[in-house]
Amino acid sequence: MDQLQQRREDLLLLREKASKYALYGVYIASVSVIIATLLVSYFMVDAITLDGIILAQTSNIALWTVDAMPFLFAAWGQYASHRMAHEADNLVQSKTQSLREALTKADFTSKAKSDFFAKMSHELRTPINSIIGMSDLVLETNLTREQRRHVDIIKSSASGLLTLINDLLDFSKIEAGKLELEDIEFDLRDCVEKSVTLLAQQAHAKGLVLTNLIQSDVPGRLRGDPGRLRQIIINLLGNAIKFTHSGEVVLSVKKLHDDSADRVRLHVEVADTGIGISAKEQARLFQPYNQGGAATTRRYGGTGLGLTISKELAEAMSGQIGVKSQEGRGSVFWFTAEFRKPAAAVIVPAPARVDLKGLRVLVADGNIPARIALVDQLKALGMEVQSIGNGAAALQMIRAAAGSAFRFDLVLVDMFLPNLSGEELGREVMSHPDTRDTVLVILTSAGVRGDAQRLNQIGFAGYFGKPIPPENLHEALRAVMATRGMDEQERQRAGLVTKYTLSGMRRNPARLLLVEDSEVNREILLKMLSKLGYSADIAENGRAAVQAATHEDYGLILMDLHLPDISGTEAIEAIRTLTSARGKTPIVVLTAGASDEETARCRTLAVTDFLTKPVDSNVLADALKRYQITPTSATADAPLPESLAAASPGTKKPVPDAKLVEIFISEATQRLESLRDALAFDDARRAAREAHTLKSSSTYFQAGDMRDAAAQLEEMADKGNLDQAQPVLKKLEEAYARLRDSLIKK
Known part of the structure; x- marks a missing residue:
């Protein structure tokens, strides 16, 4: 189209030039006639006079012919230029119209092709996502090894087919020049x-x-x-x-x-x-x-x-x-x-503590297997769930429930709902004051770049691909429900909750770092944290703790003081020297008995708090709440399991956890051997560290005689007085042997 327009402009310019040159010809011809007439007059009467000029013109017919020819040629040239421009203009208009029709047809074909691929990708992805979702549900049930292998093959094959469809769809977008990128x-x-x-x-x-x-x-x-x-x-x-x-x-x-x-x-x-x-x-x-x-x-x-x-x-x-x-x-x-680069360093806040139990949820999805799978997952989270298969009926249900005690708190809609698309449903819900505060989440099996910005402006709170992995569902719903009650402008500035914003939330300063060299203590604390709804990174020594704190943002560091390479106080001191905000990370010391000197040193290093080993889960939970560390797991309010009763002090008849017992026996045996070597080589520092760890780990099993013997050895090592350590070591070994035998029998 642009080339034809340029050609048309060139022909019009040519016509203008032809007219101009024809006019120049007339001027030149006129001058020639005048000069010729003057010359004839001069030769006929020997002078250039008016009478001579009239005589020359009236007596010389040939001169008339010469006079007329330039004007005739000029007129013909003018006519020819106009005729040529007119024909060229008609040709350009004809070609332009033909090209316009061809482009219209090409646009229609391209749109039809794009619509076909979008529709087919949805139609193909929907059953595939259903297969994957149902496979996840089946894998959570009790299966034999052979059954599990068969389901894994089904899920793997479906995932491979989904990848193939995604590749073909992307390639079709590239061919159509419609590849778009998010920002x-x-x-x-x-x-x-x-x-x-x-x-x-x-x-x-x-x-x-x-x-x-x-x-x-x-x-x-x-x-x-x-x-x-x-x-x-x-x-x-x-x-x-x-x-x-x-x-x-x-x-x-x-x-x-x-x-x-x-x-x-x-x-x-x-x-x-x-x-x-x-x-x-x-x-x-x-x-x-x-x-x-x-x-x-x-x-x-x-x-x-x-x-x-x-x-x-x-x-x-x-x-x-x-x-x-x-x-x-x-x-x-x-x-x-x-x-x-981001305009500023933004820390994405973790979702507020939202209780999902009892929330009324509507699932609108035309695909029955996908709808059933999602409904089952939501019910497992304690929600009251209703479902429907088309958009128009979903809108009626939302409006009918509005203003009553049975209104929907959350609506999960498929993008490609029959009768009324998910996007259109969202516009209708957001346009009515009685339903405007409903939290809307759109689910799609065929997302398109640019959807997120448009849906955010409509009023949707979340945007996720189908199916949402079961392990992420709780976190995703907590995040979208946390937007409830937010000012609309604030919500739009924050943007839609997507899988990428969830990733940012997981990496926000609510992350924990546990610094503990004892495997027993680590296992117990990690289980406590898990049951409280937290996860933590692990550092097994002081140097690893400093390195982790240097490269990652943590909301809180749980720090043992007795570490094998550098002490806990030295690690804290190194962290406090960091110039970034990471140097100000809150640190809680875990100790089975810090000396006055250690305590004073920690206070000067702005240690936030001290927790005494064995750590009580309720005390740990209170500490985490004080420092506003938000749980991120679905088990946030679950009670400690019976298997961890052995880790809670004050229990008369602890029920040992088999894995914990195995770890304790392995570690205690190695630490006793290390303690013997330390005493043999008069290594007081090493002896104090090993005795300290044995003291704290034995406390979880309420082994008072073992704990007392280890505490006595630690005190002797701290004072540098190891001369009388052997009898105490023997008591410790005997106490450990009794505890080991009792744990194995259980």
Whole structure:
């Protein structure tokens, strides 16, 4: 269309020039006639006079002919130029109309093709997601080993088919020039680690070592499209694992240095020790449907679209993709991508403490298996659930319940509902004052880039792909329900709750770090934390604690003082020297008896609190609430199980936990051996540490004689008086032997 318009403008310009040149011809002809007449007059009467000029004109017919010819040619030229321009204009109009009709037809065909792919992707993904969702539910039941293997195969096959459909849909978007990217803030490390975790089992099954290395200068949070970044990484990692039979696969991420103040360029590599690629195959590796030859395709399967899509995605993110490989010696696939830096360092708040029990929920989904699976999961969380299969009926139910005691607190709607789409349903609900405060979440099996921004403006609180993994459902619902009561402008600024914002919430400063060298104490504290709804990272010594606190944001650090390399107080001192906000992280000391000197030193280092070992679960829960550490697990309010009764002091008849007993016996045996060596070499510091740990771990089993003997040895070691330690060591060994025998019998 643009070329025809340009051609038309050129022809009009040509017509103007032709008219101009014809006019010039008239001027020249007129001058020629005047000069000719004057010359004839001069030769006829020997002078240029008016009478001579009249005589020349009246007596010389040939001169008249000469005079008329220029004017005739000029007139013909003018007519010809106008005729030519008119015909050209008609031609351009005809071609323009033909092209317009062709473009209209092409747009219709392209739209029809896009609509077809969108519809088919939904129709195909919906039953596949149902298979995956129902497989998850079946896997949570009691199955035989053979049944579990069969269900795993079903789920794996469905996931593979879903990947194939996603590839074909992406490729169709690329061909149509409709590839779009999101622009949201995300946690880069979480994105990379989730990608690696997704394929870890696949690598482990082949005996491969799968590792990821992220350089320390790579920013933690960026703005861009995490889904597309993750898609490229998973594609490259999946290929590396597929074509590697032994050795390792390493994912590395580094920042490319540039002078941009608001953008970051990343360089990502996936190196493997696989079969490698010949130079000939490398030349056409990123072409559609190419997979390194027919033999490779037959042996390893796949569509050959993954690398083509990855190339387009990398280029869409202002980057490139390439490969370095030698046949038989492995490959290194790399790509670069550009992301924006966040406007400011934003800490995504964890969802408020929301009780999901008793909430009234409506599930609107036209796919029956998917609806049943979701309803069962919601009921398991204690919700009152109703379900419906079409949008118009769902809207009637929401309006009928509005204003009554049976109104819906939460509505989960499928994007492609029959009769009334999920988006249209949301607009209707948000447009009515009686239903406007309903929390809306949209579920889709065929999400499109740009959906999130539009749905956020409509008033939806959450946007998730189908099916929501059962392990994430509780967290997702707590997060969306936390938006209830928020000002609408504030909610829109915060944005939709998605899987990426959930990742950010998991990495917020509500994370815990447990620093404890005793495996028994770690196991007990982790179980306590788990039953209170928390999870924690582990550091087994002081140096590991300092390193973890340097690179991660923690809401609270639980720190043992007696550690094997550097003491707890030394670790706290190192953390307090950090210049960032991480240096001010609240620290709670765990101790079975700190000295006055240790206590005073901890106070000067701004230690927040002291918890005495053995730690009571209620005391621990109160401490975590005081420091506003929000639980993130569905078990947040669950009571401690009977198996942990042995870990709670004051119980008359503890019920030992089998795993805990096993860990205790193994650790206590090793620490007693280490204590003997320390006493033999007069190593008071080591002896004090081992005795301290034995004292605290034995307390959980209410072994008073063992605890007393260990405490006595610790006191002797602290004072440097080990001369009389052997008799006390013998008492400790005898007490341990009695405890071990009683635990084994139970």
